[in-house]
Amino acid sequence: MDKVYHLEAPLSIEDIECLKIGDMVDVSGYIYTARDAAHQRFLKLIKEGKELPIPIEGQIIYYVGPTPAPPGKVIGAAGATTSYRMDPYSPALLEMGLKGMIGKGRRSNEVKEAMVKYKAIYMASVGGAAALMSRSIKEASVVAYEEMGPEAVMKLKVEKMPAIVVNDIFGNDLYNEGKKKYRIN
């Protein structure tokens, strides 16, 4: 494979402005997990003018609902869930300075426009490679919404978690470009 870019979360604009679609990255540092239900709660708090349970500025959110950690392990299987379900909520978080999202599958036009406007990237990790992903997770703790079980918000310490840039800050989309390249007729 080509060059792999190392990202250390939380991110700054400088970390991501050189990245283009198709770039392979590995992510280290601290990231947060959230799925639909958590996003819904975040938005409610934002509308009410209340503080969110996690910092947003410069952060990466990983769309994942892991399996419970078996004894002796930090976390269970932890692969990405489909991202479009977070689309209605993402622009507001991008406006607050969210810099990266990791999931799988296409984003809406509104999210893509917000990524360009507020300079943030969307990365895909391989959906279904959940046992492999869990090996990059070194620490995990629930920081909010424990009652939601697998949908609770967790803070993860990750080391070299592999992903690929799907939407860059320039408005490109790897899903469109990749498909075009291999389409027959």
Add this chain to the structure above:
Amino acid sequence: MRQISTRTIIDRIKDSAMRLNFELKEDVLSSLKDALDNEESQVGKEILNQLIENAGIARHDMIPICQDTGLAIIIAEMGQEVCIVGGDLRSAFEEGIRQGYKEGYLRNSVCHPFTRENTGDNTPIIVHFDMVPGDRLKLWFAAKGGGSENMSRLFMLPPSAGWVGVKEKIVQTVEEAGPNPCPPTIIGVGIGGSFEQSALLAQKALFRPLGTLNPDSELVKMEDEVLEEINKTGIGPQGLGGRITSLAVHILMMPCHISSLPLAIDIQCHASRYTEIIF
């Protein structure tokens, strides 16, 4: 009457729930390896390699292949000469799931449709019963992930649509799904029957091992034709571009009402988890 105890059923369901989630089926694994030989995209190859590596880690560490350990679906064929002892059958299925998901540290993925409150034990499950001759109880047990299920579709086509219309709809459904259902996918297709029967046919079509031929030679041709069209779309592994969008198309067909042409398309991700249990 042949007696089958619910205790045996609970144990088998429990063990199967864990095994299904830890061990990628051999036919799927070898299909992924074949895909690796045929994929032209470098990114696509890297993804297929990751999936093969993932299967090895899951099996070795006894950790699920995918974090979405699924909604449990059981299609039961109950012999007319079978007598269930020790409790009711549906409760035995649910108890097996409850125990398997707890002991295997599998994810509980069932919730209220609106409040989204998790039921906490991966029940209720989905059960379809059928009565058949004989003294055996046969179960098809699948753990279905939500990501690919969300991309599945059902159409009530006009009979004039014919095979050409059916083929177009299947390819269109796969195109619209794009990267979302975790390609490479397996496409289960149910043609005919009724509204709900077509969906059940599509699900049952997925219960045929990859690499095996459809017993109906007419359907073999149709499966090949659709797969070729799907793999021309360029969607590729994980939708990032490539040759291998689907590993296989499996079709089941039956007669339908003179006014209708039901078509159900059940999109299954590469983590196809099902097993046949016979008592």
